[in-house]
Amino acid sequence: MARIGVFVCHCGENISATVDCGKVAETIGNLKHVAYSTEYKYMCSDPGQTLIKDAIKEHNLTGVVVSACSPRMHEPTFRKACAEGGLNPFLCEMANLREHCSWVHEKNELTTEKAIDIVRTQVEKVKLNSALQPIKVPVTKTAMVIGGGIAGIQSALDIANTGHKVIMIERSPSIGGHMSQLSETFPTLDCSQCILTPRMVEVAQHPNITLYTYAEVESVEGFIGNFKVKVRKKAKSLDEKACTGCGLCTTKCPQKKIPNEFEQGMGMRPAIYVPFPQAVPNRPVIDRENCTYYIKGKCKICEIVCPTKAIRFDQPDEILELEIGAIVVATGFDIKHADFFPEYGHGRYKDIIDGLQFERLASASGPTAGVIKRPSDGEIPKNIVFIACAGSRDPAKGIAYCSKICCMYTAKHAMLYKHKVHEGKAHVFYMDIRSGGKNYDEFVRRAIEEDHVNYIRGRVSTVFERDGKLIVKGVDTLLGAQQVEIVADMVVLATAGVASSGAEDLAQKLHVSYDSHKFFAEAHPKLKPVETNTAGIFLAGACQNPKDIPDAVSQASGAAVKVAALFSQSELTREPLVAIVNRTSPPTYSTCVGCFMCQSVCPYQAIEREEFKARDGKVVKTVAKINEGLCQGCGTCVALCRSKSIDLLGYSNTQVYAEVVALLNEY
Amino acid sequence: MDNLILRAKELLENKTVQVVIGYEAGPTGVVRPAFISDPANADSLIYDERCVQNLAVYLTKPEVKHLGRIAIVSSLPVMRSIMMLISEQQISYDEIVVLGISADGVLLDIADLSVMQGYIDKSDLSNPVKYKELLAELKKLTPAEKFEYWQKELSKCIKCYACRQACPMCYCTRCTVEVNQPQWISVQSNAHGNMEWHILRAMHLAGRCISCGECGRACPVGIPCHLLTMHLTDQVYNYFKVYAGTSEKMNSVMSTYEPNDKESFIV
Ligand SMILES: Cc1cc2nc3c(=O)[nH]c(=O)nc-3n(C[C@H](O)[C@H](O)[C@H](O)COP(=O)(O)OP(=O)(O)OC[C@H]3O[C@@H](n4cnc5c(N)ncnc54)[C@H](O)[C@@H]3O)c2cc1C
Ligand code: SF4
Ligand code: SF4
Ligand code: SF4
Ligand code: SF4
Ligand code: SF4
Secondary structure, eight states: OOOEEEEEEOTTTTTTTTSOHHHHHHHHHTSTTEEEEEEESOTTSHHHHHHHHHHHHHTTOSEEEEEESOHHHHHHHHHHHHHHTTSOGGGEEEEEOIIIIITTSOSSHHHHHHHHHHHHHHHHHHHTOOOOOOEEEEOOOEEEEEOOSHHHHHHHHHHHHTTOEEEEEESSSSSOGGGGGOSEETTTTEEHHHHHHHHHHHHHHOTTEEEEESEEEEEEEEETTEEEEEEEEOOOSBOTTTOOOOOHHHHHOSOOOEEOTTTTTSSEEOSEEOSSTTOSSOOOEEOTTTOHHHHHSOOOHHHHHOTTOOBOTTOOOEEEEEEESEEEEOOOEEEOOGGGOGGGTTTOSTTEEEHHHHHHHHSTTSTTTTOOOOTTTOOOOSEEEEEEEESTTBGGGTBOSOOSSHHHHHHHHHHHHHHHOTTOEEEEEESOOOOOSTTHHHHHHHHHHTSOOEEEESOEEEEEEETTEEEEEEEEGGGTSEEEEEEESEEEEEEOEEEOTTHHHHHHHHTOOBOTTSOBOOSBTTTBSSBOSSTTEEEOGGGSSOOOHHHHHHHHHHHHHHHHHHHTOSEEEEOOOOEEEOOOSTTTSOSOOOOOHHHHHOTTOOEEEEEEEOTTSOEEEEEEEEOTTTOOOOOHHHHHOTTOOEEETTSOHHHHHHHHHHHHSOO | OHHHHHHHHHHHHTTSOSEEEEEEEOTTSOEEEEEEOSGGGGGGEEOSTTOOSOGGGGGGOHHHHTTOSEEEEEOHHHHHHHHHHHHTTSOOGGGEEEEEBOTTSOBOOOOSHHHHHHHHHTSOOSOOHHHHHHHHHHHTSOHHHHHHHHHHHHTTOOOOOHHHHHOTTOOOSSOGGGOBTTBOSOSSOOHHHHHHHHHHHHHHHTTTOOOOOHHHHHOTTOOOTHHHHHHHHHHHHHHHOOOSSSOTTOOOGGGOOOTTOOOTTOO
16 A cells, blocks of 8 residues: 655745645645655755655655655755665655745645645655666767867867767868868967867877768767767768878869858869868868869869879768767857848948958968958958948847857957058947957957057948948947948958858757757756757757857867766666557557557657567567667657557656546545 | 459459458448458449448458458548558558549559559549538637537437547557546546547547548437548648648658648647
């Protein structure tokens, strides 16, 4: 016979201020099968837990209901206390009197009545609980880092340095990400390439890191500790082992007029190319869409000039099947381009550029060798306007968020311009200056005070061309919304940072959530900022939201620690609150009819097929089976199955039913 | 109908199938399903406007499956039921031969699954006209009037489950109503329990009902329970632009999610 113990917590005054805890304990104590019922100020405190442990022994309890706060907070605490008291931890339930009752109601009798009702449901439920055992699953100690920007690089190196294997997947021909395109970096103005390239080389040389560039994730199956990932290694049309990276092919390729992505379209590249001189790996790829041979069937000049005969025109894509224990997503971000702005000419005016283009102009390795020349005629602009918040914080454009990095890089751009064009004038239109961060505000002040950048607080309504000049019209809100008009030679838009292309597709392959802007979603905005809602998949860098290098790097190290912690165990322990499909005796084997709708509805791909065979090996029935390593206990399949063949351990149909019936019945 | 009889004989004689499921007239002239395994008996097969029962319901029955390969006389609703059963992995096309019959009663040459697919593709898959009219009438009622209407209709239900037995998509070996741990649906025939049963049945057929009307025809007390499932057929089409039983590979709308699904029904 059930002997249930009930422990009503005051939570200081959080519960007792509106709920009469004494009355709850007393009323519940009179219920059938309740062997012990008491109240206490703080159940989660040491004495509170001891109360539970002692009562289990003293009253020979078969189940415990702690009537306190949300199980999200203290369920582990009380389960552990029960285990220490000698009771299976899954025979402990929590009745949420705080979030579900005391916090949302006023002090009166009805509130206490409701508290009693909540506890009653849990008493009825716990009577039907069964002792469950935790599930153990093995861990494959190889991590995958998707995306080779600075965040991915940092994460990969940190994981590799703990002694674990890392596989890095980068979809472009080189790692480095956006940081490789930057000229100098705020707030120190050190050269981006100089601090980045040593890290890139370290990745390439690290014995624990395997790097696949020009590769993308094809599919992901499995679960924490046991992912099975298929990766498509796109054909580079090159034997990477034979190639010495001499670069002869890239100089001889007759196709030279392809807009260079790395230079943001401000330079040209051949069809066989290395994206930038410090690329890792420093091996070319053939861009098949633009290669004369693939278009016209004739050319092969690269093949002829290659001294080691490394070109492979018929190379197919390769699919790698990898066993992975944890995944770090570090696919970064993209920015909007000038064509997103009808008010600034839809990208029609050559001298309205975006921030990344400015980075390339300011970069010593860029198309102008670091001289600030405007794209239209190569003149050095004498008057330059920077427009911050281009697209960001603009609900009308569908981007309500702040892109976070633009205030800082705009100050940097204005500064770099002034350092290079001493006699030039730099103007910045801004909404607010957001420069929180170590040495960040000092950096902006320097731009204003030492480099005399003209900061104007207000939005720009329109930019148009007149007599070869760009007319920037805006208001100065600090001068009582006075109209300002600046005649500029060049305009730089600090365009909004947006999710990287393909982010949504990847999120769906990984089964992790993303927000309405297609940025990857963290499991909890405060307490789990690097975890996703899928166990074993972590986030690093700007794939979560636009962020600068220090933030991206710290988060990357955070993600690496999560992976290392996971890999420090040989087995994972999981809560046994999973679904099961019933089994009956032959010839039915299960009431499951094998419609497999549960399989398509399961958000975690946890449902497999099980075949029952006769002696002659003939399959007589195929039914659903839950992989307990994968199942997250969400219960979706339970609700969907028409024949009610699935049940959720710990939340079984009979348990839930008993809770509902308890509410409907008088006591 | 000579063509149908000839074809049935041929299939039985050359042992392509072991049984032909079709219609015949009983001694009193009432049309009933026929299970013919002897070619000599094939002459009793008929097909006319009285042959409305959805024969696909037999395809999932173990005692019928046991007979061997089956040829089945199939009007459009039967073909759609077959598609549905294939997509829900209850039967495979190899186990059957479809003796398709067009809307004007002509024997079709359904050589394989793709021919059947083609025939379904060019057919009107919305609810049959007579039911559409009834549904339109019901739509005119206020919610309170609708509730009253169904209360009254459903109060007649004797919970014989003939509607369920007649429906090809109700193939569960154990129906929810037979679950008594816990007893989700009350056993008694009372206002509350009847409503529970019919809401449950309708929800189980949402996105799966192929609008044959068989459930309503089977009901001994004349409850138009097919209008509930047919209404859901309309709803599912409005939201997801799919009709049930249109492809062997179709995923059930209720168990799949597409990123561009309408979400306007979420309140
Ligand atoms: C104009 C501008 C100036 C800036 N200046 C500064 C500065 O001065 N100081 C500073 O701290 N920060 C600056 N930043 C911010 C800085 O660029 C970012 O913080 C940093 O690049 C974020 O790194 P990441 O690795 O998260 O993303 P990214 O740099 O975007 O790298 C992501 C990588 O993932 C790869 N990838 C994407 N999708 C996939 C996929 N599906 N599969 C495989 N690989 C994929 C990409 O090819 C890329 O290599 C600036 C940004 C801009 C736009
Ligand atoms: S939904 Fe139910 S009946 Fe269908 S396969 Fe899954 S468990 Fe079996
Ligand atoms: S409970 Fe959720 S996660 Fe588990 S098998 Fe069912 S649908 Fe999948
Ligand atoms: S009503 Fe539902 S559970 Fe019952 S047989 Fe039909 S589909 Fe299956
Ligand atoms: S009309 Fe009735 S019998 Fe026909 S498929 Fe729909 S629910 Fe089943
Ligand atoms: S056939 Fe009619 S009476 Fe029988 S259960 Fe169905 S609705 Fe009720």
